[in-house]
Amino acid sequence: MIPWRRLLLALARLRRAGRGAGVGMVQRLLLVLCLCLGLPAAHASPPLVLEPGRQVLNAWPAITLLGDDTFGLGVQDMLGRLAQFAPPANLNGSLGVHNQEAMWLRLPLEVGDAPNGPWVVSIGYSSLQEVDIYLTREGQVLQQALLGYLRPPGKATLSSRTPAMLLNLQAGQRYDVLVRIRTQGPMILPITVSEMPHGLYLALREQMLQGLLNGLALCLLIYSLIQWASQHERLFAYYALVVLGSTGFSLQFFGIGAQFLWPGNVWMAAHAGIVAGLVALAGSFLFLGYTLLSPSTPRSYQRMMHAGAAATTLVCLAFAFDWLEPRGATAFMSLVGPLPSLLSIPAALRRVREKDPVGTTLLFAWLAYGAAAAVMVGLVQGWLPANFWTMHSFQLGATIDMLLFMRVLGLRSRALHLAAIDAHRERDTLHSLAHTDPLTGLPNRRGLHVALGNSLLRCGPQHLVAVYMLDLDGFKPVNDQYGHDVGDELLVAVTRRLLGHVRESDVVARLGGDEFVVMTSHLSQPEQAHDLGMKLLDAFRSPFALGDLQVHVGLTIGYALAPHDSGDAIGLLRLADAAMYSGKQAGKFCLRRNTGDLALSSS
Numbered sequence: 001m002i003p004w005r006r007l008l009l010a011l012a013r014l015r016r017a018g019r020g021a022g023v024g025m026v027q028r029l030l031l032v033l034c035l036c037l038g039l040p041a042a043h044a045s046p047p048l049v050l051e052p053g054r055q056v057l058n059a060w061p062a063i064t065l066l067g068d069d070t071f072g073l074g075v076q077d078m079l080g081r082l083a084q085f086a087p088p089a090n091l092n093g094s095l096g097v098h099n100q101e102a103m104w105l106r107l108p109l110e111v112g113d114a115p116n117g118p119w120v121v122s123i124g125y126s127s128l129q130e131v132d133i134y135l136t137r138e139g140q141v142l143q144q145a146l147l148g149y150l151r152p153p154g155k156a157t158l159s160s161r162t163p164a165m166l167l168n169l170q171a172g173q174r175y176d177v178l179v180r181i182r183t184q185g186p187m188i189l190p191i192t193v194s195e196m197p198h199g200l201y202l203a204l205r206e207q208m209l210q211g212l213l214n215g216l217a218l219c220l221l222i223y224s225l226i227q228w229a230s231q232h233e234r235l236f237a238y239y240a241l242v243v244l245g246s247t248g249f250s251l252q253f254f255g256i257g258a259q260f261l262w263p264g265n266v267w268m269a270a271h272a273g274i275v276a277g278l279v280a281l282a283g284s285f286l287f288l289g290y291t292l293l294s295p296s297t298p299r300s301y302q303r304m305m306h307a308g309a310a311a312t313t314l315v316c317l318a319f320a321f322d323w324l325e326p327r328g329a330t331a332f333m334s335l336v337g338p339l340p341s342l343l344s345i346p347a348a349l350r351r352v353r354e355k356d357p358v359g360t361t362l363l364f365a366w367l368a369y370g371a372a373a374a375v376m377v378g379l380v381q382g383w384l385p386a387n388f389w390t391m392h393s394f395q396l397g398a399t400i401d402m403l404l405f406m407r408v409l410g411l412r413s414r415a416l417h418l419a420a421i422d423a424h425r426e427r428d429t430l431h432s433l434a435h436t437d438p439l440t441g442l443p444n445r446r447g448l449h450v451a452l453g454n455s456l457l458r459c460g461p462q463h464l465v466a467v468y469m470l471d472l473d474g475f476k477p478v479n480d481q482y483g484h485d486v487g488d489e490l491l492v493a494v495t496r497r498l499l500g501h502v503r504e505s506d507v508v509a510r511l512g513g514d515e516f517v518v519m520t521s522h523l524s525q526p527e528q529a530h531d532l533g534m535k536l537l538d539a540f541r542s543p544f545a546l547g548d549l550q551v552h553v554g555l556t557i558g559y560a561l562a563p564h565d566s567g568d569a570i571g572l573l574r575l576a577d578a579a580m581y582s583g584k585q586a587g588k589f590c591l592r593r594n595t596g597d598l599a600l601s602s603s
Contacts, residue, residue, distance in 0.1 A: 045087060047108035047174060048193060050119055056194035056202065059107050059121070060091040063191065069101040071182065075134045075141055078104050078178055092385030095187040099327070102130075103187060107177040111169045120199045121177055122164035124190040124391065126255025127273060131163040132180040142175075143168060148183075149258055149269030161203065161255040166196070184326050188379060190386040209392075210256050213399055217247040220402055224409070235412055238287035239405055245280025246398040249273055253395070271320060274329045278316035281333060284340040285309035291358065291408055292347040304343055312336065337373070341366045358411050365404035372397020437510045439488055440495040448509035448517055452569040455521045456562060465521045465562040466529035468536070469576035470498075472514040473554030473588045482549065490551060493544045501539045502532070517573070526561055533557050533591040540589075554589040556580055565595050 048062040064085035066078065085106045088095070095103060107121070123131060129150045135143040147163040169175065181187055194202065221243045228236035251257040252273035262268035289305030315332050318324040344362065351359025375393035378384035435447030443451060452467065459465045472494065479487035491514065498508045498516060507519040518536065523529055540555040558579025566572045579594035592598075 045108065047110040049110045049112055050169065050193065051112040052195075054195070055198040056192050058093075059191040059193055060088070060093050062107055063088065063091075064106045065095075066104045066106070067098070067101040068104060068180075071102050073102075073104075075132070075136070075144070075178055075180075078106075078180075079136060079139050079176075082106065082176070090382065092382065093188070093190045094379055094382040094384070094386045095189060096380065096382035097186050098181075099184050102180055102182040105179040105181065105189070105191070107179070107191070107193075109167075109169070109175040109177060109193070111171050111173050111175070113171055118196045119167045119169060119193055120164055120196055121167060121179075121191065121193050122160070122162060122199065123179075124162050124192065125188040125386070126162045126258060127185055127253060127269075128163065128181060128183045128187075129270075130180070130182040133163070133165040134178040134180075135165070135167055136176045136178060137173065150266060161206070161259045164199075167193075185330070186380040186382075188386050188391070190391065206254070210250075210254055213395060214247060214250060214256065216399065217243055217250075217402065220406060221247065227409075227413075233413075235287065235290050235409065238283055238290055239409055241283025242280050242287055242405060243283075243402055245276045245278070245283055246402060248276025249280065250395045250398070252276060270326075274326060274333070275316055275320055277333050278312055278319070278329065281337060281340070282309045282312040282316065285312065287405065288340050288344045288362070291362070291412065292344055292351065294347075296350065297347055301343065301347060305340070308336065308339055308343075334377075338370075341369070358408055361404050361407050361411070365401050365408075368397050368400040368404070372401075440492055440510050442495060442516075443507060443509040445509070445511050448507065448511070448519070449569055451507045451509075452519055452572070455519065456567070456569060459521070459562050459567070461563070462524055463521065464523040464526065464529065464564070465519065465572075466523060466532065466559055467562070467572040467576050468518040468520075468533060468557050468559040469573070469580040470516040470518065470536070471556050471580055471584065472516075473556055475514040475553055478551055478553065486546060486549065486551075489546050490544060490553065493546065494553070497539055497544075498536070501535055517576075523561075526564065529559060529561055530591070530593070533559055537589065537591055556583045556588045557591045558583055558594060559591070560594050565593075 045062050045064050048057055048059055050057070065088050066081065066085045085104075121133065126149070128148050130146075130148040133145045133147065134141050143165065145163075145165040147165075167175075167177075179191070181189065221240055224236045224240040224243060227233065228240065248257075251261065252269070257272055258265075258269050262272070285305045285308040289302055289309075293302060312332075315324065315329060319326070319329040345366075348359040348362045348366075352363065353359075372394045375384060375390055375397075379386060379390045379393070384390050435443055435450065437444045452465075455465050475487070475490070478490060491510075494514075494516070495508065495510070498518065502508060502518060502520065505521065507517075509517045509519070511517060518532075520529070520532060536557060537555055540553065543550045543552045558576045558581070560566060560572045560575035560579065562572055565575050575594040575596065575598070578598045579592040582594075582598050583590045583592045586592075
């Protein structure tokens with residue numbers, strides 16, 4: 001059968017060649033026939049014409065390939081086998097995985113007029129173990145560069161983020177660039193030939209993009225670590241693992257690590273990308289498992305997420321210590337990578353039904369990450385072309401993913417903050433119930449002791465504290481005659497009157513029944529305490545209006561001063577209570593101070 005795909009590809013190339021190089025009709029037909037019959041045709045691919053002003057050229061339309069499954073053939077062997085090079089199955093710049101053979105690429109060049117400056121051949125992918133680039137002409141090697149992260153570092157490897165070689169070309173000459181690629185990972189080979197100034201511009205643009213994206217990731221990492229250290233919230237630590245892994249993978253994938261962070265470190269170059277990917281995967285298990293944890297979440301979900309993180313950690317350690325080959329670690333990541341999202345979808349959908357924005361945010365994050373991962377798989381397998389968008393798809397998707405995860409952190413922090421506010425409010429409510437009289441809203445005996453203890457800490461000869469024990473005169477007859485409801489209403493009215501005759505800094509408390517306590521502080525003279533007591537007595541000379549009722553109740557007050565009469569809260573209350581009891585026995589509606597000369601009551 002006639003290989004129609006090869007035929008159509010050959011016709012397209014010959015059409016371009018006929019326009020640019022004057023290939024005759026007979027020559028075209030002979031070339032097509034050779035390709036269809038499988039005969040060698042070394043000149044089947046037209047050379048890449050380098051002319052001033054073209055800036056950057058995609059090399060793949062002119063590239064042919066030849067595999068070396070012995071890994072032992074050199075450039076001289078390939079120069080003798082140029083006729084065996086064949087066009088690639090596609091021109092998208094990705095050959096998939098070829099770890100069983102070294103791949104040789106032939107790129108014919110034709111230099112037109114005198115170039116404005118030097119030209120550079122470059123491969124825009126850094127994670128290649130061995131990259132040998134040779135510039136040849138008429139069977140002679142004119143230049144060579146031995147690159148790749150398994151090679152000893154030198155000027156060529158340190159000056160460029162990705163494999164590249166400066167070409168010394170002369171006008172009007174034809175050259176062959178032979179490139180040998182050997183690597184365990186995918187052969188992603190976006191090969192371009194560019195004029196030096198424009199090549200530098202593209203390199204700087206890529207460096208700026210990497211600086212922006214990796215700088216953003218670094219800020220997110222530092223923020224999450226600070227929040228983890230300050231709040232002791234594990235979610236921030238898990239998020240830091242995700243960011244660290246995603247950023248480490250990008251640094252290795254785009255050659256930033258080998259260029260700036262670990263130049264010449266073979267172990268890092270060979271392990272950093274896969275280790276970083278496994279760290280991000282383990283962090284995803286922990287982050288999602290903790291984020292979606294709720295009382296309604298099945299325990300099996302949490303166990304599976306912890307088991308996934310543990311298994312990923314073990315694989316990461318095994319690969320780091322070279323107990324596991326890269327192929328096995330990569331296969332594990334490919335199979336287990338989607339599991340955190342797939343296992344978490346039911347919990348996220350449950351959150352969506354509950355109108356929790358965390359669920360919606362996670363679904364969008366997984367959509368972006370899944371699309372980026374699908375593009376990356378297509379690129380690795382050679383199904384998609386190697387261009388700017390496919391090469392950066394995973395990094396852009398991971399950045400979107402990290403930003404959406406940051407929103408999840410914000411939502412989680414907000415939920416924790418609201419929970420803390422509710423806890424404080426509940427605590428304050430319980431504290432208020434324990435320290436407040438439910439009828440009047442005044443402090444009870446416990447609340448009074450707290451306030452009195454705080455005031456006594458600042459007590460002194462020039463800062464006196466007065467404690468008044470108040471007992472209503474005639475309250476029991478009103479309560480018996482009109483009932484407890486009127487009695488309670490009277491107690492509330494008494495509270496309002498007392499509060500209206502003291503300062504805002506003073507404390508009015510109810511101990512129970514018709515007993516009240518007033519505490520005032522920051523008095524400079526004992527006479528001030530006596531004046532306040534008389535003011536309270538005078539306030540009870542007028543009746544209380546309770547609806548249609550006019551009720552008269554009096555007041556008997558006993559008080560003591562700190563630090564003159566006593567220096568502790570219990571002693572002051574006892575002295576004031578004894579003074580009040582003495583006043584009751586002497587005829588009521590009076591004010592008495594106990595300096596220690598009055599007998600303490602038995603209560």
